[in-house]
Amino acid sequence: MENIIRMEKVKRPWVVAHRGYRGLYPENTLAAFEAAIAVGADMVELDVCLTRDRVPVVIHDKTLYRTTDGKGLVSEHSLSELKELDAGSWFSSEFKGEAVPTLEELLQLVRGKISVNIEIKQDSFESPAPPDAIEFQICELVERLEMVDSVLISSFEHFIFSRIQRWYRDHGKSTALRIAPLQEVPLSEELALGLCQRQSAYSYNPNENHVTPSLIEIMKAGGFRIFPYTINDEKRMEQLIKWGATGIISDEPELLWKVIRKLKGDE
Ligand code: G3P
Ligand code: MG
Numbered sequence: 001m002e003n004i005i006r007m008e009k010v011k012r013p014w015v016v017a018h019r020g021y022r023g024l025y026p027e028n029t030l031a032a033f034e035a036a037i038a039v040g041a042d043m044v045e046l047d048v049c050l051t052r053d054r055v056p057v058v059i060h061d062k063t064l065y066r067t068t069d070g071k072g073l074v075s076e077h078s079l080s081e082l083k084e085l086d087a088g089s090w091f092s093s094e095f096k097g098e099a100v101p102t103l104e105e106l107l108q109l110v111r112g113k114i115s116v117n118i119e120i121k122q123d124s125f126e127s128p129a130p131p132d133a134i135e136f137q138i139c140e141l142v143e144r145l146e147m148v149d150s151v152l153i154s155s156f157e158h159f160i161f162s163r164i165q166r167w168y169r170d171h172g173k174s175t176a177l178r179i180a181p182l183q184e185v186p187l188s189e190e191l192a193l194g195l196c197q198r199q200s201a202y203s204y205n206p207n208e209n210h211v212t213p214s215l216i217e218i219m220k221a222g223g224f225r226i227f228p229y230t231i232n233d234e235k236r237m238e239q240l241i242k243w244g245a246t247g248i249i250s251d252e253p254e255l256l257w258k259v260i261r262k263l264k265g266d267e
Helices: 004-008 030-038 101-111 134-144 157-170 189-198 213-221 234-242 251-267
Strands: 015-019 043-050 056-058 116-122 151-155 177-185 201-204 247-250
Touching: 004 189, 015 251, 030 043, 030 101, 043 101, 043 157, 056 101, 101 116, 101 134, 116 134, 116 251, 134 151, 134 157, 151 213, 157 177, 177 189, 189 201, 189 213, 234 247, 234 251, 247 251
Parallel strands: 015 043, 015 247, 043 116, 116 151, 151 177, 177 201
Antiparallel strands: 043 056
């Protein structure tokens, strides 16, 4: 589903493809995002970092070793240097030549086809924020491409959210970007709710290991959605859906669809 407003009307869990269709494709490549669209995911999750020349690019790690044939830090390389790298062969020779996409290339690819969860990695957080900080560049890009209703911004770096909201106020925009605090370590239900209230969050995106039925109930009663990450086990998907999770972030969007259809049939 290309638009979050439309997605909200659908009475089933959202299928969020983690780093694209990561189970079968090299993560965070255009091939992985195209595959997620092809299998009918509702949203793709992706990670962004800044290059040396300050271009937001789609890659998870701060270094290049795991998912490309390059070496060193992403932040030490210019965009043109990164574009020389192969981001597909590490996964399979079938994907030789896949590149590290820029955020703009990714957004152009998915625009009108699927919603996007952009995760801003902590290593790109700067204090104080320069005018071309990654979060401001994302706001400008999303506005230029008129994608505000198709984008959810998440981060473990919760200071980023107030800057995004300030950017929208400063630019006189009535609709601000939707935001989702990510939470890796356990947080009490009370603190999680307070965090979302303070941040005017759209959703709470916790590590799935800390999710309980009462956390889901409390967040939803507070008016927040909840998207746990990252679930690839069929039984756990089923459990979280039965508990009422708004959606599931998974490397396996087709498996998630299978679970959703099975539960629908059980009703
Ligand atoms: O957005 C959920 C998840 O992607 C957060 O962790 O490390 O996979 O980016 P990570
Ligand atoms: Mg991520």
